């Protein structure tokens with residue numbers, strides 16, 4: 001009798017009913033799940049692609065794999081067939097898009113599973129070690145993470161040194177040869193004697209003798225069934241010593257059996273030949289033979305008893321593994337059945353319920369003392385080893401600040417001014433200013449000289465104007481022939497002065513206003529010099545020199561000084577930007593280098609949580625950042641006499657908050673960007689808008705209203721204003737202008753923090 005679900009579909013075509021029946025049988029039963037959990041690794045119907053959902057590049061498809069405990073499992077396959085991807089999924093660093101995975105009885109990443117954790121040792125394809133560390137330090141770091149005492153690490157290191165012929169333990173990794181580095185990398189996974197060793201090409205680049213030693217050791221540790229090894233290798237023949245071989249091709253495992261069984265079934269002397277035959281058969285089964293493959297396959301004699309069909313199903317051999325292989329069947333434990341027929345895409349099979357997932361809050365609160373000790377020690381050791389770089393990193397903000405202080409905001413000097421004085425010839429000397437003087441024009445020019453401008457004499461007005469046109473001078477000043485007479489007359493007659501007086505007493509100025517700041521400075525110089533010159537003249541006539549001044553009294557400023565310059569305005573913005581962006585760059589690069597060299601992967605697989613990793617980085621980088629901030633502050637206060645009206649503690653605290661926020665921005669960037677280059681682009685891309693919009697170089701009051709609103713919510717705008725209020729107004733935290741900045745930067749820090757942690761937790765390909 002048909003199952004009820006099938007009975008309800010009596011109208012279905014027969015093929016669909018058959019399919020449905022088969023699928024019914026393939027639903028994972030509790031009992032089979034229990035069997036799978038007893039294996040070291042069990043993968044069922046795994047599917048994984050790269051690229052987008054719409055345009056996927058399928059890497060693993062309907063892949064089944066069973067690694068019994070206590071075996072050495074050699075995963076073989078051509079380059080790019082997906083071995084590393086499969087291993088990454090097994091260690092929990094990548095996820096299958098569908099399918100089941102059991103590792104040492106648990107589902108990676110779930111509560112109660114051993115993954116990530118020290119029960120697993122992972123050796124990536126890359127060397128993935130800290131170049132600056134010695135072999136001993138490397139072992140100490142990974143040993144501590146695996147909960148080993150330093151003494152135990154030393155003992156194991158002694159053993160491994162003899163086994164793998166490691167060089168002197170105090171040699172730095174960067175000074176070792178490629179083969180030696182690979183041996184250290186291998187020793188690192190053997191150190192804590194994990195139950196499951198996952199080794200991605202452990203023997204590449206090693207000499208045959210050492211390869212044999214390694215294989216002997218692997219055989220030794222798997223003998224009592226306590227350790228399981230999965231390894232990939234391109235040296236197919238060396239896997240003869242494995243208990244099981246998985247031959248992988250086109251995203252699934254074509255055969256999974258012992259080397260002897262493969263050799264006898266394919267009637268070949270070498271595993272390479274067997275692999276080649278199997279590949280050809282797979283191509284034939286898929287009916288996609290290329291001309292080249294056809295040519296090869298015609299030369300190959302297929303083993304007897306195997307035909308090109310959905311091959312050789314033997315019900316007696318129908319063990320647990322094959323029973324649940326599904327329609328993408330690849331092999332049975334005994335290896336007698338495997339399908340080479342391309343499979344149609346079926347809807348996903350029901351998933352087995354796994355252990356309940358760990359809560360996000362558990363994850364956040366999960367800081368293990370031994371991990372923190374190892375991570376912080378590692379970070380500081382790295383800083384110590386890279387001390388020239390670290391000194392540069394501390395000196396960099398000082399240098400940037402010094403450059404800013406020396407280059408920006410100061411009064412331009414030695415500007416060329418073309419002068420023409422028709423009142424006297426250049427051969428005559430200018431007399432000191434006096435009431436009955438007849439050549440006052442030259443007295444004005446003498447006063448102007450005090451502004452540190454460079455006066456260049458010209459004979460005619462046209463020549464002077466021409467010098468401005470040719471860019472030789474920023475302005476030309478023309479003093480007319482009867483200047484003194486007209487000026488005195490204008491002075492005496494007051495509002496009854498006639499046109500002649502007005503015309504001849506006026507100094508003509510032709511300016512180059514294309515450089516706005518210089519034009520403004522010159523305007524001020526000319527005006528201020530005139531007021532001073534007239535004051536001196538009035539004094540020489542025993543008059544009150546203030547009679548000519550504008551009737552506005554500039555009292556002592558409430559905040560700032562009468563001669564506050566642009567440097568003072570821009571200093572807070574520059575300081576906050578340096579603290580924020582340097583911290584962001586340093587953090588992003590440190591994290592990305594660690595991640596992309598595979599070092600991070602090793603630590604994460606051994607059970608270090610991303611939150612622990614971030615916290616350790618925060619601790620070490622905060623120390624560096626404080627070094628930077630103190631160095632910049634000392635430079636500002638003691639070398640450049642930076643104005644500091646408010647509390648120095650508050651100033652340093654706010655700068656630290658800005659740096660802290662930058663640090664989390666860096667963490668968020670490192671979680672979002674695939675590499676240092678893209679992180680650098682984002683940093684550069686955000687730097688300029690931030691400088692322009694956050695009131696660093698121009699007050700935000702000068703922006704359009706809508707833009708002001710945007711500027712106000714950016715991370716640096718309010719902190720810049722707060723710092724300005726502390727430095728120049730001497731305000732404290734009771735002022736809204738100060739605490740608003742602290743609140744804004746804290747909110748942004750929390751935001752970046754959340755993004756970083758969430759991405760690190762959930763972003764697995």
Ligand SMILES: Nc1ncnc2c1ncn2[C@@H]1O[C@H](COP(=O)(O)OP(=O)(O)OP(=O)(O)O)[C@@H](O)[C@H]1O
Nearest residue numbers: 050051059077078079080081082083084085086125
């Ligand atoms: N992050 C990724 N995005 C897109 N494609 C990827 C990514 N990682 C790997 N691939 C591609 O997936 C395929 C399988 O890669 P994988 O590294 O798993 O192969 P492999 O069998 O380990 O190769 P090898 O033996 O050379 O190490 C390759 O074609 C590779 O280019």
